[in-house]
Amino acid sequence: MTADRWVCLDIGETLIDETRVWSTWATVLGVTPLVLMATMGVEIAAGRSYDTALTRIDPSWHDRLEEKDAAYGGFRAEDLYPDALPALAAYRDAGLGVAVIGNQPPSRTAELRAIGVAPDVMAMSDELGVSKPDPAFFAAALEAMGGVPADRVTYVGDRVDNDVVAASAAGLRTVHLRRGPWGLLGPQADGRADGVVDGLLEVLDHL
Structure with a gap:
């Protein structure tokens, strides 16, 4: 064009709207959506990456990426x-x-x-x-x-x-x-x- x-x-x-992304992550990591999103809020407000929020909850979260992607299923x-x-x-x-x-x-x-x-x-x-x-x-x-x-x-x-x-x-x-x-x-x-x-x-x- x-x-x-x-x-x-x-x-x-x-x-x-990525609400479902993070709700899926919460399920995979075994916490409630509220816990994950509150943790993310703390990290984001401090200018840090979402990675740090996931790491606070589960330092091995990288190993769960395929599980999260399968559970999320796309847009x-x-x-x-x-x-x-x-x-x-x-x-x-x-x-x-x-x-x-x-x-x-x-x-x-x-x-x-x-x-x-x-x-x-x-x-x-x-x-x-x-x-x-x-x-x-x-x-x-x-x-x-x-x-x-x-x-x-x-x-x-x-x-x-x-x-x-x-x-x-x-x-x-x-x-x-x-x-x-x-x-x-x-x-x-x-x-x-x-x-x-x-x-x-x-x-x-x-x-």
């Missing part, structure tokens, strides 16, 4: 935030190119398309061979969008570290989406984003 401006969206806690329609599909349609109606590119395994592409997410460009970090916050991730994302100049793209995500700071450093415009544990409890944009929103439809006001 040829578009003058693009919106590029993160996936987890941007399009997809479902009910995992989409209510504004996800309406926002994608609104962006397209506004003449914007729409991309969905985030830190996810390759299987997510088919899963997202199966539940109605149909952007102009979609790519996962494992397909690109690089993940956020590496600057090479954003270079690969721009290439996937046809080599569009960085300043014509607005990256939208819930994490200030991975989405706002990293994308800004790569020359993209940014919008911080304040929802989910990272968006609400993690470090805030504090003037580092071109816009701050509470929902995806508000992004249009910051382009």
